[in-house]
Amino acid sequence: MVRRTKEEAARTRSRIMDAAVDVFFDRGVANATLNEIASQANVTRGAIYWHFKNKLDVFDALNDRLQLNFADTILADLRNDHPHPLLQLERMCADLLIDLENNLDKFKVLSILFLKSDYTGEMEPYLDLQNARKKQSIELFSEYFARAKKHKHLLADVDTRVLSMALLSYITGIVVDYLRDPGSLVMREHAPKFMRLFFRNLG
Amino acid sequence: MVRRTKEEAARTRSRIMDAAVDVFFDRGVANATLNEIASQANVTRGAIYWHFKNKLDVFDALNDRLQLNFADTILADLRNDHPHPLLQLERMCADLLIDLENNLDKFKVLSILFLKSDYTGEMEPYLDLQNARKKQSIELFSEYFARAKKHKHLLADVDTRVLSMALLSYITGIVVDYLRDPGSLVMREHAPKFMRLFFRNLG
DNA sequence: GATTATACATTCGTAGTTGTTTGTTTTCGA
DNA sequence: TCGAAAACAAACAACTACGAATGTATAATC
Incomplete structure (x- = not known):
């Protein structure tokens, strides 16, 4: 054959x-x-x-194949103006985390990217690539937060760039901790709580 | 010889x-x-x-040798009652992050633990070990937050357990993002801002 | 319907790594 | 002070995985 x-x-x-x-x-x-x-x-x-x-x-x-591009997935949803943009973002992040629990393939691929690769030698460029994508996401979020600030949905004294870096790191941490120990929490329950904690003081 | x-x-x-x-x-x-x-x-x-x-x-x-035991390092400092315990915790976390920038050995070892190990096969137990240590840290923080709540330093409606998990994930994310792209931020400047963002709405 | 390129399977040689064994020298303990 | 064992170096044997080369049967092309 x-x-x-x-x-x-x-x-x-x-x-x-x-x-x-x-x-x-x-x-x-x-x-x-x-x-x-x-x-x-x-x-x-x-x-x-x-x-x-x-x-x-x-x-x-x-x-x-993965298209880890948070950007693409999220950008589409962010394009259309939402009455409460911060809440929209909060929900989207929570959904993104919950998806990890339901989508085994995504779980595995993210595990590979975050835990199972050392990015040494010939693999280094792929880390650079991911970092570049992350920078894109930061820019995207920054702009988004800036818009929210203009609409008085966001406190005026927060640095939007720092804020978006913080949010992305927060998500990174939740993802990594979950990948390293999936039994330690139930995303469907915890993700909304985690996100609420972060967003509660911004409005 | x-x-x-x-x-x-x-x-x-x-x-x-x-x-x-x-x-x-x-x-x-x-x-x-x-x-x-x-x-x-x-x-x-x-x-x-x-x-x-x-x-x-x-x-x-x-x-x-590493003694990644956050617990031990932090516990000692947490033992003595501080007039403003949450502020104390906030500072400690920031210092912990800033240390990454100054202490090359710690940077490398954390890189090894977070990025350069896949924890497959014979290495799996070490991930379990780290997860066990993390659970300890969660318990520790939970108790600490609970004390802060009693002293009216912390809002009464927050789940202390979720809060400590969130804080640890937040730190994990900042660390991982920094290890993956050290040039993307200056810890001495960013770490206090990151921590302020998290703690500002708790008091 | 003959030819050519495709989509693999099979085989082969080699370089690199590991674990072990043996060898050598020096320090320590009685 | 004299063996015994420590603290390594050097050599050996076995395996493994890789890359490449080769084989081959079929689909595409004309």
Whole structure:
């Protein structure tokens, strides 16, 4: 059995990536071997080397597929003017956290990005990439908070840039703590409380 | 040259650990080889295998030496009653963050624990250990906040447990974001602002 | 319907790492 | 002071994973 149709080949490729998610999650990116990924995907290493250059290239593909771009997801929702923009943001952040609990794939991929990669050597550029994306998010939030301030929805004395950095770090921390110990809290219950704590004093 | 005195042997051991910090930081725990650690410490692998069982055992020793126990460091300071306990806590957290900027060794070790380890396979127990320590910290903070609430320093309607979890996650996030991109902020300036944002609405 | 390129499987050589063993020298304890 | 063990260095053996090369059967193309 060889030489599948193009569609089958594409499915093979995505099966390899799915397998990579599992293996990276279970064994860490550095420890994961192409053999493990191959057998998890029910192919041989040959198939992986056909579709990808090497392990890093697989990671690269995963990175693309994830679209960790908070920005894109959030921006769309932020575009339309909401009567109470801060509340809107608060809800969105909570939903984003709760989604981690329901979406196993997102949980695994975020685990890979935050816990299972060391970003040394050839992987360093991917950290830079994530940091660049984060800067984008900061700018986005800053602008958003600035608008809220103009509309008197936000206290005038807060530094919007510091505020958005703080919010993003807050979310990062909640995510990381959750990934490191998923049993320690129930997102559906805790996320709204966490967010309330942060937003209660801004209005 | 062999068979040093006991003191010299102890120094060799700690030199190996120092080297391990550098190598783990630069290459990640999983990618780091004992050869790299050895040459960084100006010894051979034989020396490492004399002092440690294997790479994991070196990591274990590092884990012990760090005493990431926020608890111990903080507990001592929290013991004595402060006129304004929340302000005290706020300052302490800020100082803790600022220390990251000045103390390179702490920066590296925290990087190793948060970014350079995947905690898979044999390393899993160390994540459990850290999570257990974190639970301790939560309990500690909870109790502390509860005291503050009794003294009317804290709003009565906040859940102290959720509050301490939130604070710890907040700190985790700031730390992780800083470790991932140290150039993005200056702790001496930002840490007090971050903390002020969190504490301003509690009193 | 022959040819070519595709989509893999299989095999191979190699470099790197690990754990172990052996060797050597010096310090410590009796 | 004299063995015994400490504190390593050096050599060895085994495995593993990688990358590349090769093989091969089928789909696409004409």
